[in-house]
Amino acid sequence: MKFNIALLAGDGIGPEVINEAVKVSDAIAKKFNHEINWTPALTGACAIDAVGVPYPDETHEICMAADAVLFGAIGHPKYDNDPSAPVRPEQGLLLMRKKLGLFANVRPTFTFPSLIDNSPLKRERIEGTDLVFLRELTGGIYFGEKGRKDDGETAFDTCTYTRPEVQRLAKKGFELAMTRTKKLCCVDKANVMETSRLWRETVQAMEKDYPEVTVSYEFVDAVAMRLVQWPNSYDVLITENLFGDILTDEASVISGSMGLMPSASVGEHTSLYEPIHGSYPQATGLNIANPLATVLSAAMMFEDAFGLKEEAEAIRAVVNKSLEQGIVTEDLAGKDAKAYKTSEVGDWLVANL
Amino acid sequence: MKFNIALLAGDGIGPEVINEAVKVSDAIAKKFNHEINWTPALTGACAIDAVGVPYPDETHEICMAADAVLFGAIGHPKYDNDPSAPVRPEQGLLLMRKKLGLFANVRPTFTFPSLIDNSPLKRERIEGTDLVFLRELTGGIYFGEKGRKDDGETAFDTCTYTRPEVQRLAKKGFELAMTRTKKLCCVDKANVMETSRLWRETVQAMEKDYPEVTVSYEFVDAVAMRLVQWPNSYDVLITENLFGDILTDEASVISGSMGLMPSASVGEHTSLYEPIHGSYPQATGLNIANPLATVLSAAMMFEDAFGLKEEAEAIRAVVNKSLEQGIVTEDLAGKDAKAYKTSEVGDWLVANL
Ligand SMILES: CC(C)[C@H](C(=O)O)[C@@H](O)C(=O)O
Numbered sequence: 001m002k003f004n005i006a007l008l009a010g011d012g013i014g015p016e017v018i019n020e021a022v023k024v025s026d027a028i029a030k031k032f033n034h035e036i037n038w039t040p041a042l043t044g045a046c047a048i049d050a051v052g053v054p055y056p057d058e059t060h061e062i063c064m065a066a067d068a069v070l071f072g073a074i075g076h077p078k079y080d081n082d083p084s085a086p087v088r089p090e091q092g093l094l095l096m097r098k099k100l101g102l103f104a105n106v107r108p109t110f111t112f113p114s115l116i117d118n119s120p121l122k123r124e125r126i127e128g129t130d131l132v133f134l135r136e137l138t139g140g141i142y143f144g145e146k147g148r149k150d151d152g153e154t155a156f157d158t159c160t161y162t163r164p165e166v167q168r169l170a171k172k173g174f175e176l177a178m179t180r181t182k183k184l185c186c187v188d189k190a191n192v193m194e195t196s197r198l199w200r201e202t203v204q205a206m207e208k209d210y211p212e213v214t215v216s217y218e219f220v221d222a223v224a225m226r227l228v229q230w231p232n233s234y235d236v237l238i239t240e241n242l243f244g245d246i247l248t249d250e251a252s253v254i255s256g257s258m259g260l261m262p263s264a265s266v267g268e269h270t271s272l273y274e275p276i277h278g279s280y281p282q283a284t285g286l287n288i289a290n291p292l293a294t295v296l297s298a299a300m301m302f303e304d305a306f307g308l309k310e311e312a313e314a315i316r317a318v319v320n321k322s323l324e325q326g327i328v329t330e331d332l333a334g335k336d337a338k339a340y341k342t343s344e345v346g347d348w349l350v351a352n353l
Numbered sequence: 354m355k356f357n358i359a360l361l362a363g364d365g366i367g368p369e370v371i372n373e374a375v376k377v378s379d380a381i382a383k384k385f386n387h388e389i390n391w392t393p394a395l396t397g398a399c400a401i402d403a404v405g406v407p408y409p410d411e412t413h414e415i416c417m418a419a420d421a422v423l424f425g426a427i428g429h430p431k432y433d434n435d436p437s438a439p440v441r442p443e444q445g446l447l448l449m450r451k452k453l454g455l456f457a458n459v460r461p462t463f464t465f466p467s468l469i470d471n472s473p474l475k476r477e478r479i480e481g482t483d484l485v486f487l488r489e490l491t492g493g494i495y496f497g498e499k500g501r502k503d504d505g506e507t508a509f510d511t512c513t514y515t516r517p518e519v520q521r522l523a524k525k526g527f528e529l530a531m532t533r534t535k536k537l538c539c540v541d542k543a544n545v546m547e548t549s550r551l552w553r554e555t556v557q558a559m560e561k562d563y564p565e566v567t568v569s570y571e572f573v574d575a576v577a578m579r580l581v582q583w584p585n586s587y588d589v590l591i592t593e594n595l596f597g598d599i600l601t602d603e604a605s606v607i608s609g610s611m612g613l614m615p616s617a618s619v620g621e622h623t624s625l626y627e628p629i630h631g632s633y634p635q636a637t638g639l640n641i642a643n644p645l646a647t648v649l650s651a652a653m654m655f656e657d658a659f660g661l662k663e664e665a666e667a668i669r670a671v672v673n674k675s676l677e678q679g680i681v682t683e684d685l686a687g688k689d690a691k692a693y694k695t696s697e698v699g700d701w702l703v704a705n706l
């Protein structure tokens with residue numbers, strides 16, 4: 001098969017981790033007789049520096065023309081202390097999600113046996129955790145009307161959802177639940193918010209189409225608790241944009257493997273794969289960043305975007321092997337163990353595929 | 354001194370835990386020569402059953418006339434599966450907050466040395482944690498305009514804040530920080546929400562009035578992570594209503610002492626003290642619920658509402674003693690240890706004051 005992949009390395013350590021994912025992807029392609037055509041494009045702070053906007057039209061066209069997008073990370077400390085600066089890297093992220101119609105953010109949280117002791121949670125709390133959040137990504141308070149009144153003394157944000165928006169996200173949730181343990185949790189704040197009541201009634205109405213799926217409805221505050229108490233009691237969770245932002249990040253730290261968690265954002269026109277970690281500016285250029293989350297995001301891309309399960313499994317297998325053999329960057333290396341460089345980890349993966 | 358306290362026992366285990374807090378408060382009053390006049394009033398499901406509304410006018414008048422309100426818990430399972438039922442216990446809670454002007458919810462999270470091993474977090478992560486959330490409680494998306502459009506197919510909620518609303522909450526935050534380690538964290542989502550940008554600019558402008566306080570600004574998703582990773586890195590946190598709902602609940606489970614956490618809601622007209630746990634319907638009437646969070650809420654009332662620090666310390670001391678000596682309800686009793694009844698714990702506290 002032949003694929004066109006848009007390559008958005010972004011800022012900070014983005015280019016370094018993307019580089020290793022490209023090496024591994026190319027090696028897999030070679031092994032399984034595929035051909036990948038990578039098209040790099042600018043996004044984030046580097047795009048602002050180069051052309052003044054964080055998600056240039058040219059980048060958008062490259063993404064639209066691609067079979068999938070592989071994304072690194074964006075963000076630069078020079079924008080950190082002023083969230084109201086007129087142009088910011090994150091705006092590129094939001095614009096990209098909206099323009100590409102990436103309505104479902106898929107965020108798995110699972111554990112690696114060899115890394116469980118890195119978790120802030122006790123082993124018996126985290127063992128066996130394997131959950132997936134589906135976060136709605138193009139609606140809610142992120143994209144509703146917002147502004148000031150009364151000479152700037154009053155601010156407002158509007159959270160809006162339509163029934164079809166809820167349906168398309170929930171459909172993905174039901175379908176995903178069917179491929180797993182058939183448990184779906186709808187996270188909302190239906191005791192307070194009207195949008196949550198729309199979510200809940202919409203999902204309730206869909207239950208009859210998936211009689212095998214057991215659906216529970218939980219309030220966002222209760223989920224924020226249970227994620228820390230009994231994370232392994234969850235399977236698939238669906239939720240709106242802002243709750244998803246908070247809860248997926250909370251979930252990401254419980255596994256002890258945050259530096260390894262991949263994610264996907266799927267939509268109408270294409271799908272995008274990225275590590276959940278950020279641009280880690282302090283490590284930029286040092287060749288020390290952990291590339292595994294990006295490599296595992298590429299595995300998700302092979303499986304979900306191209307339907308190539310064997311290729312994905314091959315990548316996951318070699319990543320597991322690297323963890324077991326301690327071929328890892330300094331964030332995962334034991335106190336007295338050798339820490340490998342970003343590029344050394346990538347080279348090892350390619351050599352051991 | 355003489356105090357009038359409105360006593361809102363509420364639903365489920367509310368009356369049982371309130372009963373013990375009253376016993377302890379009366380004993381303290383006697384010991385220190387105060388006089389307490391308790392006025393019981395209905396709220397929650399029991400108020401709906403009795404008079405059809407969850408926060409009757411009569412209850413409101415009793416609260417307004419009181420020096421403080423001691424509150425149990427509300428909620429009943431018969432309302433659980435239908436968040437759009439026309440009358441619900443939680444509406445009473447929201448109405449009460451709004452009508453009493455309880456704009457600041459004070460939620461401490463701290464650890465008891467003897468209970469640290471109950472935490473889902475590893476000991477080294479949780480040890481030394483002593484933080485306080487100030488959650489804005491009468492604004493934001495809870496009370497903004499909400500509804501449906503397009504024949505019910507579109508729902509919306511509005512989050513609104515005015516500068517004075519932010520200022521009065523932030524002022525409490527700065528003042529509280531001054532009495533502690535002088536660290537204040539403002540939690541927002543200023544990279545997305547206009548109300549957050551108002552929060553941030555308002556707090557930034559107040560910094561000069563509290564030159565000794567070190568203020569940090571963090572995004573809500575980052576705080577959701579760090580609360581699990583390094584809870585002891587926080588001191589005072591201020592945030593808006595919905596973020597506060599999620600984060601204070603998340604914080605409450607990390608200590609391993611959720612059943613012991615008190616809270617206060619302070620406002621223009623009066624202040625209200627309540628345990629953070631819920632109405633725990635399954636335990637209703639069994640005399641097994643843990644009364645310590647309510648007893649510690651009464652301690653907060655003595656200190657904060659009446660300015661009686663010594664009385665508060667005496668309550669806290671006897672609670673500590675009961676924990677050390679294992680005079681605890683079944684939720685805290687060790688595997689082979691005796692579990693005391695709710696009323697037995699209260700009796701012991703009174704006898705050992
Ligand atoms: C950078 C920010 C706008 C973004 C979001 O809130 O969606 C980020 O936190 C994320 O989750 O991808």
Ligand SMILES: CC(C)[C@H](C(=O)O)[C@@H](O)C(=O)O
Nearest residue numbers: 191192221443444446447598
């Ligand atoms: C019951 C509900 C409306 C309430 C809230 O969201 O404020 C509760 O979760 C709380 O935190 O007191």
